[in-house]
Structures are given as C-alpha cells and as structure tokens.
Amino acid sequence: MKRVQLFLLVVLIIGTSAILLDSESQELVSKRQMNVEEMSMEDVLVMLGDDTLIHSINIMDAEKVKTGEDLVRNGSTIRNGKKTERISKHFVCTDCHNLTSEFKDISSQAPEDRLAFATANNLPFLPASTFWGIYNRTSFYNKDYEKKYVDLVIAARDSLENAVQVCAKYCSSGRYLEDWELESIMHYYKSLELKIKDLDLPEPILKSIRMYGQLQPTEKSELISTIKESYVHGYDATFLETMRKDERMYGKDGDAKKGEEIYEKSCLHCHGGSRVTYMNLSKSKLDAKLFWKNRKNYSDYSLYQIIRHGTFAKTGRQQYMPLFTEEKMSDTQLNDLMAYIKQLAGK
C-alpha cells in the first residue's frame, strides 16, 4: 500500500513540476520560435496553403546536389569511378547561366540593374537567366523564345524538367539528359532555391508568417500573393531586330566605362582566350577596329547584328553564339558597348 502511495506522490511531483519553473523558462517552452528568414520559400508557401511546385523535391540529397553541380559546371561527373559522357561538347551551363543572384532587388528584370549588380559583385553578364532561384520559377522559354525554338517551347514553358532537357539538347548543342542526370540537376537547383531572407520582406510580413497559425484563410491567401510578388516567376525574353543603320548611335553619348564592363563580362566571358569559341577576342585595338569597321554593316562582325541575332548551330558547326534579348542587354547598353569599342579602337 505504501508503495502505491509513494508512486502516486512521485507522479504528482513530476506532473506539477512545471509550475516550479520561473516564468521566463515557461515562456520559452510554451512558444515555438520559427526562424522564417532561413526557411525555404517553397516550404513557407506550402505551409500557408499554396500548391506545391510540380518539380517539388521534399528531401534534398546532398550527394545528388554535388553531382548536379558537377554536371552544371563541367558538363560531366565521376560515376562508378568513371567520367561520364559530356552533356555537350560545345558548352557547359555556366557559359550562359550564373549560379548566384543577379539583382539587388530580385523582383527586377532591368538589364541596367543586372549590370550594376554584376559590376558590384564581379559576375559575368550573360545572355541567359541565373540558376539561382530557378527552382522557384514556374515559366521558362518565355515570350519570343517561341520564335527560335518553335514547338519545343510548348512542353518546356511550364515544366522546369522539360526546360532543362530542351536546354541540354538544343541550346547547348548536346543531348537529352539521362534520368539520374536530370534528377541530380534538379536537386542542385533545389539547393539554389529562394529563401525567405532573399525576398527582403518587411518585418510585418515576416511577423505574419511567424504567426501563420492564427491567420484566417483570406489573410493566408493575401500573404501568399505578397510573397509571390517579391520575385520573378519567369524572365521575359524580347527578341529585337538588328537596329537600323539610321537609328544607330555608334557610341554617341554612351558610357564607355559601362561598355567596358559589358565587353569584359559578356564578350570576353566566352571569347577571351578562345575559351568557348574559336573567335578569340581581347581588349586589343585590332579587335576593336574590326568591330568599329563593321559598325554600319548587317554582318556577323557588326555588334548590332551579332548581339541581337547570335549565330545558329548547323551541321558540322554546332558551336554557335546565343543572342542577347532586350532584357539581357538593352539598346542603351549596346550603345555603351559601342562607345567603348570606339574608344578602344582609338576613333
């Protein structure tokens, strides 16, 4: 009997021990703190009741991330002790895509903002959009890419996986990815997904996210909308025609300093030391004179032509130059580039 009483006494003490704790400690154990800034944006949106992404990955696999990064940076990886077949002989992803943020304000698409950020952070200024945050995008090969890839864009526009396949096969003049390659790249994209802290949301919004449990369904919907307005879901792509001769400024009133940045961060990214292409360029007077001499032409040696149209992959010559859309290089920036070319050519 005594044993039973003793047992009940112990249970009573343990059960009521919480009231013995001081109030500060009680506060800590009674509220779950959410570090929302570090949370993935996808998790927060789903937590608020949004639909999951069609390419959603629940558990990120570190090994697949590493393999995916290898494929993105080098075009191949080591698998079962052997180097795998390259995705493309001609390009790797990083020839055209950055892997970090490209804007101070990630809701911007302005090429001027992009160049300013590239200059401040020593990034290349490339013809394609960054892979950073691509996991959270829902629209690809937008707008005028239909002109270039026609029916291929249909299946790629709302599917990141299909978009990656079109890029691997056609944009990089390579081949379709095998399942394990695609999966690895998707895991790598997951590692580059947007976090709440990347959105630069005001404190009241962050507070609302922390208290999401107390929100009404309408408030949750509004919060989802607010978050979704903070980043770009699909980068626009406006193809411009080669500028007419009578509209060209040939660098007049252009900013040669910005032009030099573009020459370094765009042109020389691939052409410097013939890194990607056979056409070798450097910050040399002879190179500048070639472009200056052809400034009034509609040939591939005219920057007005080649930047807007690029070249095309063809049989026996799969290497080509991608075009720069208006969003990736504005006409003003093209004029800045010409101002630098003029200066470098000593004209």
Next chain:
Amino acid sequence: MKLKTLALLLATTLSTTSFGQDVQETFSGTRILNGHSTETLKANILQFRIEHRFGDLAGANGGINNFFGFDQAADIRFAFEYGITDQLMIGLGRNKGTGDPYSGLLDGFVKYRVLTQNAEKKIPLNVAIIASSTLTYAKAFEDQTLNVIQNYPEFAHRMAYSTQINISRKFGERLSVALMPTYVHRNYVRADDVNGVFALGTAVRFRLSKQYGLIGEYYPTFSKEGFRSEFSNSLSFGFEWITNGHDFKIVLTNSRGFTESQFIPYTFSRWIDEDEVTGKNVVGQFRLGFSIARDFKL
C-alpha cells in the same frame, strides 16, 4: 630527390601556362608557314589540315605552260592533329613527298608548350618543344649502285627525325617574332650529305588587322664545309586570313616539301637562280602554297 625536383618543375611549368593574362595568338595557328609555331591546339580540339605546295611559279619549269605552277603539285599534306591538353598536342600526317628524295611520307609529331608569354607573371617568351619523325613507305629502288638514297637498304633508312625548341615573343598587338633552333637527323643520306643538320629558323609576323597578316620565315642551315653545297635554305613569305574556326594561309616559298625532314635539309630551289640556257639570273623557283585548317570539338 631527382623525382621530386622533376615533379616540382613539371608542376611549375603546368601552372605557369594555365591561367593569368597569357598573351594570345603570337602566331595564328600551330604553323608559321612551313615550320611550327609556339601555338598548340586547345584540349579536345581535333584539327584537320590540308596543305598544298604547287609547282614553280616562274622560271624554266613555271610560267604559262603549267599555269604558274598550278598544274603541278610539289607536295600535298593531309593531317589530323589533336590537343590532348591546352599545352600538349600530337599530329599524324600523310605527305605526297617531293620525290627528292622522299615520296609517300608519313609524319608524326609531339609538341609541348612549356611557357606562355605573360607580363603579369614576368614571362617574356613563349617556348615550345617539338619532336617529329617521318617515315617513307615508298617502294625502294632496286638499283643499289645509284648515288641516291631511295634504295633504302634497311628499314631504319626510311626514317628521319627532328627536334626543335621554338621560342617566340609578341611585341604589342601587331608584331611577333620567333627563333627556332632545329636539329634534323636523317638515318640515311647521300655520300655528299651529312646525317645531322642544324638550322636556326627565324620568323616574323605582322598583323595588318584582326583578320589579315603578313609572315616571313627563314630556315638557314649549318653543316660541315664542303658538304651540301647544292642545297639552299627555305625562305617563305605568307599572307594569312583568319576567320572564325578557319586559318587560311597563302604562301610563297622556295621549299617544295612539308615537314622538317623535307623543307630543312632538302630545299634545292632558289628564289633567284641562274638560267641553264641563258646563264642569266632569273627569279622563279618558288611556288604558291596554301594551308587550310578546320577545327572540330571532340
């Protein structure tokens, strides 16, 4: 200890040629005109070359009768060359051969670029080392009494080798010069010839523009007094046209053949020579040639 030193030297060499503000295009392409340049193919690039030397442009064997040499082919070379790394390349070619003495000639070479000119790293020169060899597979002459080498008594007699240290420097954007000490060894030579010939090649290139340039190349040879008196030295001038992926060169040269074992020891023709009939000096024993190279990424 020696191994360690060698490994350190190799690592230093490899590292100095892989990054930084390396000078580009000291010469366009892997050849200056007849001989090599310090340039190598980039890794995984396969180059297909077609090279041609026509007959005499003028003189007794030239002129309108053979359409200024176009009706004849002094030598033709087809070759595949490949960049193993950005500094190391190999090549395998087949030459028609000038017939004097070699015909049906296979050539192979290895080129390693040791240094690349780089102001930042205070490397003033480009340096490449080239080792090449040739093998003629032509049917041997049966008459062993003639004072010619084409009877090839031994298989080894069909082979010749050359070793070259190719040194170049680019001055500014337009001017490049090269110095190319070369040693050519032929296993079998005529009685009045010497097996080993040393040549001190020199070349200069002046770029007229991004796409066009002028080139001169001279390979004076040195050998013992009294030998090789009938030979002359290869002197060539060229015009180059560089487009994206193509490197096209038009050459005027007094040498007839390709590869070091032909154009260095076996140049007989002279730009200006005495006419056998009139006894006057005439200009004519030189020819047009061209090289076209096409690159493929593997």
